[in-house]
Amino acid sequence: SDLSNIYADVLIGLKNKILSGDGIIYNWNMGGGINFLPLIFGNLSSVLNICVFILPDNLFQETVLLLQLVRIGLAGISIYLYLSYHYEKDNVMMVGIAADYSLSAYMVCFIQHVMWFDAIALLPIVIMYTEKMLKRTNLIDIRFVIVLAFTFWSSFYLGYMISIFLFLYSIGIVLNEVKEIKNICQKLIKVILNGIMAAGVSAVFLIPIAISLTTNSGGFVSLKLYLRCIFTDIMYSFYLGNFDTYLPNGRPMLYCGIFSIILLFVYLKSKETVKREKIIDTIILLILLLSI
Numbered sequence: 093s094d095l096s097n098i099y100a101d102v103l104i105g106l107k108n109k110i111l112s113g114d115g116i117i118y119n120w121n122m123g124g125g126i127n128f129l130p131l132i133f134g135n136l137s138s139v140l141n142i143c144v145f146i147l148p149d150n151l152f153q154e155t156v157l158l159l160q161l162v163r164i165g166l167a168g169i170s171i172y173l174y175l176s177y178h179y180e181k182d183n184v185m186m187v188g189i190a191a192d193y194s195l196s197a198y199m200v201c202f203i204q205h206v207m208w209f210d211a212i213a214l215l216p217i218v219i220m221y222t223e224k225m226l227k228r229t230n231l232i233d234i235r236f237v238i239v240l241a242f243t244f245w246s247s248f249y250l251g252y253m254i255s256i257f258l259f260l261y262s263i264g265i266v267l268n269e270v271k272e273i274k275n276i277c278q279k280l281i282k283v284i285l286n287g288i289m290a291a292g293v294s295a296v297f298l299i300p301i302a303i304s305l306t307t308n309s310g311g312f313v314s315l316k317l318y319l320r321c322i323f324t325d326i327m328y329s330f331y332l333g334n335f336d337t338y339l340p341n342g343r344p345m346l347y348c349g350i351f352s353i354i355l356l357f358v359y360l361k362s363k364e365t366v367k368r369e370k371i372i373d374t375i376i377l378l379i380l381l382l383s384i
Contacts, residue, residue: 095156095204102131103206104152107145130304133297134248135207156206163209167216168194174216178223192349197329201345211247215254218243222258225286226265226279233286240290248301251294255287257380264376268369321384327353344384 106128108114117129140159147155172190176182193216202208218239225233240258244251262283270276291298321344329346330353360370 095206099135099206100152100156103136103141103144104149106132106136107149110145127300127304129297129300133245134301134304137245137248137297138206138210139246140210141206160203160206160209163213164194164199167199167209167213170213170216174220177220188349192352196349197345197347207247208250211243211250211254214239214243214246218254218258219261222262222283223265225282226262231282231285232289236286237290237293240287241293244290244294244298248298255291258287259283260376260379264372267372319382326381326384 109128117127138159140162143159144152144155168190171193172186175186175189179186199209199212218236221233221236221239225236240251240255243254259280262280266276266279270279325343326346329343330348331350332347359365360374
């Protein structure tokens with residue numbers, strides 16, 4: 093797995109270089125010499141990895157497992173905090189939703205990928221600060237910028253995906269709550285501006301990763317739009333025991349509790365939610381499904 097082939101070697105290598113006083117910019121012990129900064133920023137920038145430097149090497153496997161379990165727990169806590177903020181109440185059902193989120197198929201199947209989990213744990217917090225930002229009148233929201241920049245730091249690859257999701261999510265909120273075109277544009281410009289500021293703050297580590305990807309990975313990948321999953325594949329993904337492969341041609345890992353599908357239909361049938369909001373939310377959900 094990538095944990096044994098990439099993350100473990102690089103993490104131990106980083107620990108040895110720092111403790112021995114060597115520079116971390118370049119590493120001569122990997123591939124005849126390699127730029128080490130993109131590897132650090134792209135794979136090992138989680139603040140929780142500090143524990144690896146504290147504990148002895150003979151407990152490395154146990155340390156990594158413990159950190160992954162901590163990240164799973166933090167994901168559950170963060171989604172619970174977001175739900176409590178969004179609905180302005182505490183509910184036992186929120187504990188179940190938090191468990192489903194933190195133990196979703198994505199988390200379980202990719203537990204060997206230490207670089208992904210921080211972003212999953214931070215996602216509900218970023219969403220919460222996005223909602224807070226849209227409610228405020230000030231143009232720049234420092235707290236949102238800091239949280240999003242920290243998400244970029246923790247996981248470069250999921251960071252930009254979260255940014256795209258936040259923009260779609262913001263569109264849904266604004267269209268549901270704001271009626272005037274002028275105010276809608278102002279809100280969306282505010283989201284874009286704060287997102288650019290977060291990317292600018294993160295540029296010190298985003299730029300080395302981008303340069304490394306374009307120079308060492310054959311340049312930018314040519315994107316092709318095609319339908320990768322059929323409807324039945326998506327529906328199967330919401331049921332337990334549907335995993336087939338990690339490869340890109342496998343089913344998407346969407347499972348987060350069987351009742352998530354039930355709650356979707358309950359929401360669509362609910363009379364407490366206005367029709368406009370249901371239509372907007374359904375369109376955004378379809379866009380997300382088509383992006384898989």
